[in-house]
Amino acid sequence: MADTTTRAKLQWGLLNAVVVVFALIPVLWIMSLSFKTPATLTDGKFIPREWTLENYRNIFDTDQFVRALVNSIGIALIATAIAVVLGTMAAYAIARLDFPGKRLLVGVALLIAMFPQVSLVSPLFEIERQLGLFDTWPGLILPYITFALPLAIYTLSAFFKQVPWDLEKAAKMDGATQGQAFRRVIAPLAAPGVFTTAILVFIFCWNDFLFAISLTSTERSRTVPVALSFFTGESQFEDPTGAICAAAVVITVPIILFVLFFQRRIVSGLTSGAVKG
Amino acid sequence: MADIVLDKVSKKFPDGTIAVRDVDLEIADGEFVILVGPSGCGKSTTLNMIAGLEDISSGELRIGGERVNDKAPRDRDIAMVFQSYALYPNMTVRENMAFPLRLAKLDQATIEQKVEEAAKVLELTPLLDRKPANLSGGQRQRVAMGRAIVRKPKAFLMDEPLSNLDAKLRVQMRTVVSRLQKRLGTTTVYVTHDQTEAMTLGDRVVIMRGGAVQQVGPPQELYDHPHNLFVAGFIGSPSMNFLPATLEEGRLRTALGDVPIGDRIRRELSRADAPRELILGIRPEHFEDAELVDEETRRRGIVFEAPVDIVESMGSDKYVYLTVEGERATAAELKELAADAGAADFTGVGSHLVTRLSAESTVTEGENRRVWFNLEKIHLFNPADGRNLTLREGRAAGALAD
Ligand SMILES: Nc1ncnc2c1ncn2[C@@H]1O[C@H](COP(=O)(O)OP(=O)(O)OP(=O)(O)O)[C@@H](O)[C@H]1O
Ligand SMILES: [Mg+2]
Numbered sequence: 217m218a219d220t221t222t223r224a225k226l227q228w229g230l231l232n233a234v235v236v237v238f239a240l241i242p243v244l245w246i247m248s249l250s251f252k253t254p255a256t257l258t259d260g261k262f263i264p265r266e267w268t269l270e271n272y273r274n275i276f277d278t279d280q281f282v283r284a285l286v287n288s289i290g291i292a293l294i295a296t297a298i299a300v301v302l303g304t305m306a307a308y309a310i311a312r313l314d315f316p317g318k319r320l321l322v323g324v325a326l327l328i329a330m331f332p333q334v335s336l337v338s339p340l341f342e343i344e345r346q347l348g349l350f351d352t353w354p355g356l357i358l359p360y361i362t363f364a365l366p367l368a369i370y371t372l373s374a375f376f377k378q379v380p381w382d383l384e385k386a387a388k389m390d391g392a393t394q395g396q397a398f399r400r401v402i403a404p405l406a407a408p409g410v411f412t413t414a415i416l417v418f419i420f421c422w423n424d425f426l427f428a429i430s431l432t433s434t435e436r437s438r439t440v441p442v443a444l445s446f447f448t449g450e451s452q453f454e455d456p457t458g459a460i461c462a463a464a465v466v467i468t469v470p471i472i473l474f475v476l477f478f479q480r481r482i483v484s485g486l487t488s489g490a491v492k493g
Numbered sequence: 494m495a496d497i498v499l500d501k502v503s504k505k506f507p508d509g510t511i512a513v514r515d516v517d518l519e520i521a522d523g524e525f526v527i528l529v530g531p532s533g534c535g536k537s538t539t540l541n542m543i544a545g546l547e548d549i550s551s552g553e554l555r556i557g558g559e560r561v562n563d564k565a566p567r568d569r570d571i572a573m574v575f576q577s578y579a580l581y582p583n584m585t586v587r588e589n590m591a592f593p594l595r596l597a598k599l600d601q602a603t604i605e606q607k608v609e610e611a612a613k614v615l616e617l618t619p620l621l622d623r624k625p626a627n628l629s630g631g632q633r634q635r636v637a638m639g640r641a642i643v644r645k646p647k648a649f650l651m652d653e654p655l656s657n658l659d660a661k662l663r664v665q666m667r668t669v670v671s672r673l674q675k676r677l678g679t680t681t682v683y684v685t686h687d688q689t690e691a692m693t694l695g696d697r698v699v700i701m702r703g704g705a706v707q708q709v710g711p712p713q714e715l716y717d718h719p720h721n722l723f724v725a726g727f728i729g730s731p732s733m734n735f736l737p738a739t740l741e742e743g744r745l746r747t748a749l750g751d752v753p754i755g756d757r758i759r760r761e762l763s764r765a766d767a768p769r770e771l772i773l774g775i776r777p778e779h780f781e782d783a784e785l786v787d788e789e790t791r792r793r794g795i796v797f798e799a800p801v802d803i804v805e806s807m808g809s810d811k812y813v814y815l816t817v818e819g820e821r822a823t824a825a826e827l828k829e830l831a832a833d834a835g836a837a838d839f840t841g842v843g844s845h846l847v848t849r850l851s852a853e854s855t856v857t858e859g860e861n862r863r864v865w866f867n868l869e870k871i872h873l874f875n876p877a878d879g880r881n882l883t884l885r886e887g888r889a890a891g892a893l894a895d
Contacts, residue, residue: 385546386579390640391567392595400592403584 243468248462257457258326271462281463283435284443289470291353291439292421294361300410300419302361303368308398310369311376312384329366337430344431351433359427364417371416375409376402411478418474422467440467495557497543497646497680499517499753502552504704512538514704515552519587523678527695528777530727531622531833533750535704539767540669543682557647562655567596572641578633578655580625586636588619589653611643619651640671648680657727663687667694688730692716700724701828718889722879723826725774731812731847732830735822738773738873745892747773748819748844749797749866755893760871761882765827771882772822774872777812782849782856783863793893794867801862806852813847813856815864824828824876868892 249257250271252264260264275281310318340359341350349355379402387397403410425441432438438446444463447456495519495698496528504513513535523679528536531533541547545566554562561569572593580841581589587608594604600660612618615635625633634654641649654661671694674681684692690700690714691698698703700707700715712728738752739747740762745752752773754762761767766852783796807893848864856862873882883889 277629380577380579382575382577384578385544385580386573386575386581386640387592388546389544389571389573391596393565393567393646397595401581 217367218430219404234315243485245339246464250458250465254455254458271458272466275459275463275466280435280443280446281440284438284440284466287393287435288467290326291356291360292418294353295357295364295421296418299361299412300355300362303365303372303413304406304410306365307370307376308402310373311379312381325366325369328362329370333363333426338427340427341430351437353437355431356424356427356437356439359431360416360421364420367420368413368417372406372409372414375406375412379405396462399403412424415475416480419471422471438459451478495680496524497648497682498553498555499539499543500553502539502542502554503550504535504542504547505550509570512704513542516686516701516704516706518699518706518709519622520680520682521543524608525681525696526696527683527685527698528701529691529698530701531687531829534701537652539701540573540652540682540684541555543648543652544573546582551760554643555821556848570647570750572644572646574637574649574651574654576656578625578657580633580636580640582625584630585622585624587616587638588745589625590639590643591637593640597644602675604652604775607638607643611639614642614676615639615669630658631666633660633878634666635669637761638670638759639860642673642677646679648682649674651683655690655792657849664752667715678844680750688728690756698728700727702826718884718886718887720887721770721826721881722774722792722876723830725874725881726827726830729776731777732834733774733776733872734848735827735845735874736773736775736817736844736846737820737822738771739768740771745771745773748817749799750795751847752795752868753869753893755891756765757885758892759889761806768875768889770876772824772827772874772876773876775846775866777847777849779820780813780846780850780868781865781867782850782854783865785851786865793869794865796863796865798861798863799846801856801860803858804858808852810852811846811854811856813850813854813864815848815862817844817846819844822876823880824874826879831850838861 245262248262248264251267252259253266253268253270253271256265293473344350344355348382349358383401383405384397387401388394392400423441424439425445428439428442429445432442435443440463444460444467446469447460447463497518499516502513502516504838505511514540518526526738528539536577538547542549543556545561545564545568551563553560556569556571558800575843583776590608591604594607599607604889608621612895614620615638617632617639620628620632620636624873625636628636637654651670659665670683683690683694695712696724697709698715699709700713702723710716710718715724715728719728720836723734726735731737736747737747738747739748743754743759745754764772783791783845786794799815799817800815802816803812803814807815818888848866850856870889871892872889873881873892874880875882881889883891883894885894
């Protein structure tokens, strides 16, 4: 018995290790490249022979990258905040109320999420140029919210459905208004859902390349994934690989921070003990 | 503290379901009233309307003399205990119990003191800093009670508060609830499914069926003087025995023999619209082993002979299951009761009588036994509308009364 469990553990451990290595090797490789000097860049060694921070110094020296980083952070945070607030309200209504057209609303939201974004790029480009939104922050925030909202509504309504109805009734009986019941009882319980959603939406906005490259043209609103593709290096003849790698490492940092910050709050099973049966 | 008056209160849901119809009920200040009935009869809906969690479709609800139909739950000053306990999982026991007080904007010192006080009454003091997830079912139940009693509301509403507990704990909590209510003297409306809770807890019991009130009264009165077939079958465990009876030549022909009837019943049954087919109801304890009945008593009832199916000796007395020939009684009420009870005891050919005989009886399984039953205690029901025909001015008088 004990034998089989240790064997099972070993097997699972091995499988996990394979998956982790498979996922991490490219990332580690990029990190390794970002610390190499231009001369040793192509030596094919995993551990850099000569360590350098030159690549990092270079990208932060260029206005291009810093501007893009600011744009990325600003646009992703604003889009995430708006999408999560709107999504929370919509999801609460969907989970709690029975209103005519509810199924239609959910269906349409799902439809939007499945719509191929590529086919929307040209019309959006035309519309935004007409409206003067092209190459501005709102020009990116709006489509991000549009595509993030269905996702937000979906995840959040799943969480709201788990919060027992009785808790809200109990809060009302205890003397709470609808607003107090939501703020003090329902919202804290749905918080893991809100944070999960925030992470998903933030990552979606942060990683987007398609909209960012189509709907921007200058540093005014260009985000990091696009800026990376425009990297050239100091002179025409310099290889930008080291700089690109350094930038790639830098842009994963906000996501890691964001996830670490919110992960502590994603405690599953927070509702246990509320109700029985 | 206050009285609660329901005046022709009805509830119609948007989908057209009428869950509660024209309920009239006056609950006195400090009274403990039990709402009981089969599943789906509208108990919870009635309670939710009193709480303010459901709108009242028509009729009036008064608490302490004041019409509260349009008041929000928080303005009614009523506390509720839910079947699911509905404790706030993100708060400790202390915070759970303090929640209504904090919403009422009491100062910190008063809140502390009231929570401590309530915790002491319910023996929750050592658990105050735990989260609900780390409590047992019975402890959660007590926290839910604690949250209700801290702010001394005008009334308590409880919706099957003990139904999630195991049998032993339920008995224990029943006495806790009973003692608490007596001590606080707060008007209480208590919904339950459980016979024993209904019989033991309340001052008065309200029996509901299909959204309508069937009978209201003290438990013993409902047991002794049921107004109709439904109440008779619902109250009592094991439940009343029902047999079909046919009126012929001034006597009732039943599977247990011919039952003589008194003048009053005869008069009642000679009316033009009176039924020819009746349902005879006898409670298990109104049977007795014929050998143990003295001559004097024997004359007040009749004796029949039937094969003994099962004998269950309870020590203090014996439950004896007899088989009797013939049809079983049929009525809408009985079908409904059977469905609610899980139907098991109402199936098979022929019918069974459940009787409760003295422990001294020498009855054995398989024999044919002579058994006596008391005619003064039997009930006669009209199968069409379920009315108890032996009732006079609300008292059941048996079949022989004149
Ligand atoms: N929101 C609703 N919409 C439509 N019908 C409803 C709604 N809520 C309850 N009902 C119906 O109203 C009737 C009474 O329901 P209620 O919950 O009051 O029953 P109950 O007596 O509490 O039953 P139980 O013992 O099973 O808790 C049921 O037939 C139920 O199906
Ligand atoms: Mg109910």
